[in-house]
Amino acid sequence: MKPDVKAKGTWVHRFSIRFFTGVLTVLVFWLLGFLVQDIRAIRGPNYAVIEKRHLAPTLVNKQEALAKQIADLTRRIKNQTEKQRVLGDSSRNLQQTMTQLLELQKIGMQRNVTFSEREQTNFTNSLNLFLENQKRYQELSRTISQTLEQKQELVREKEQIDRELDLQRKEARTEYQTLSMKHRLRLAFLQLAILLPILAVAAVVIARKRNSIYFPLLLAFGAATLIKVAVVIHEYFPTKYFKYVLILALLLAVARLLIHFIRTIAFPKQEWLVKQYREAYERFLCPVCEYPIRTGPRRFLFWTRRTVNKMVVPTSRRDQEQPYVCPSCGSTLYEECPSCQKVRHALLPHCAHCGAEKEIA
Ligand SMILES: [Zn+2]
Ligand SMILES: [Zn+2]
Numbered sequence: 001m002k003p004d005v006k007a008k009g010t011w012v013h014r015f016s017i018r019f020f021t022g023v024l025t026v027l028v029f030w031l032l033g034f035l036v037q038d039i040r041a042i043r044g045p046n047y048a049v050i051e052k053r054h055l056a057p058t059l060v061n062k063q064e065a066l067a068k069q070i071a072d073l074t075r076r077i078k079n080q081t082e083k084q085r086v087l088g089d090s091s092r093n094l095q096q097t098m099t100q101l102l103e104l105q106k107i108g109m110q111r112n113v114t115f116s117e118r119e120q121t122n123f124t125n126s127l128n129l130f131l132e133n134q135k136r137y138q139e140l141s142r143t144i145s146q147t148l149e150q151k152q153e154l155v156r157e158k159e160q161i162d163r164e165l166d167l168q169r170k171e172a173r174t175e176y177q178t179l180s181m182k183h184r185l186r187l188a189f190l191q192l193a194i195l196l197p198i199l200a201v202a203a204v205v206i207a208r209k210r211n212s213i214y215f216p217l218l219l220a221f222g223a224a225t226l227i228k229v230a231v232v233i234h235e236y237f238p239t240k241y242f243k244y245v246l247i248l249a250l251l252l253a254v255a256r257l258l259i260h261f262i263r264t265i266a267f268p269k270q271e272w273l274v275k276q277y278r279e280a281y282e283r284f285l286c287p288v289c290e291y292p293i294r295t296g297p298r299r300f301l302f303w304t305r306r307t308v309n310k311m312v313v314p315t316s317r318r319d320q321e322q323p324y325v326c327p328s329c330g331s332t333l334y335e336e337c338p339s340c341q342k343v344r345h346a347l348l349p350h351c352a353h354c355g356a357e358k359e360i361a
Contacts, residue, residue, distance in 0.1 A: 021216040028224035036191040045179035054172035066158040073151040094130040188236030277347040291328035
């Protein structure tokens with residue numbers, strides 16, 4: 001096994017990689033936006049059309065006709081009221097004139113001056129005009145009240161029709177809302193039908209090529225797709241559903257992480273395994289069960305993980321290295337090297353004498 005040394009590069013390079021990963025994420029996000037743009041542009045239901053289908057045309061026509069008539073009557077009432085006001089003004093004027101004439105006559109009678117014929121005629125004319133005005137005023141009042149009655153009747157009729165139309169509009173609105181919701185769900189479904197397969201591909205590729213040097217590229221691709229999917233779900237599904245989708249996704253992610261760590265401990269990776277074996281060999285303890293490796297000069301000694309470095313080991317040059325099996329668990333700890341026929345560590349990758357490499361299971 002070769003030492004796995006990765007070139008880290010200068011900080012400028014590392015920063016550039018992160019920066020461009022971010023840029024790539026944004027670009028992929030845009031691209032996905034263009035992909036689903038046409039779907040988003042699909043027209044939804046048209047309220048005007050639905051309403052037209054729900055409203056009875058006869059009622060609508062009648063309502064329009066009534067509104068026109070009511071407006072007409074209102075205008076007429078306004079005209080007549082105006083005329084009445086003008087008549088009223090003129091009557092008041094005539095009344096003043098006649099009062100003045102009467103005053104003059106009274107003063108004349110006191111001075112024994114008789115009312116001239118012309119003055120008499122003037123007075124009579126004014127009186128006639130006044131009476132006629134009053135008559136017309138009364139007539140106008142009658143007409144106005146009749147028109148008002150007519151108008152009120154029409155208004156009542158229109159209100160009745162309005163109520164019926166409102167009921168029909170309510171049905172139209174309900175149908176529109178149902179159709180709108182269906183339309184939105186359809187849009188969401190279509191967009192997800194495009195995005196989810198991309199996300200699945202991204203997830204699979206990321207999982208497979210975790211150790212690839214082009215991992216940042218894949219990461220940008222996967223992250224952008226994931227964000228886009230989240231945005232679409234958030235936009236089209238009500239918050240109450242989005243909550244469940246989110247918690248489900250988080251659950252899956254956390255469960256996946258947990259499984260990863262559990263597996264790391266249960267099935268340690270080779271480098272971790274070698275590290276663990278190396279430390280055990282250094283302390284002359286069986287890497288598998290930690291039972292002391294009593295071979296060579298240590299054959300009659302006793303030690304533990306803590307005391308191993310403090311003891312004095314009797315040196316004896318006669319001691320030859322020999323193959324050794326842990327008496328406790330039966331693991332082969334020293335064995336004959338197939339290339340140099342000397343004794344080597346059975347659980348470390350390289351032979352201490354010739355450097356021959358073996359696979360550590
Ligand atoms: Zn052992
Ligand atoms: Zn060897």
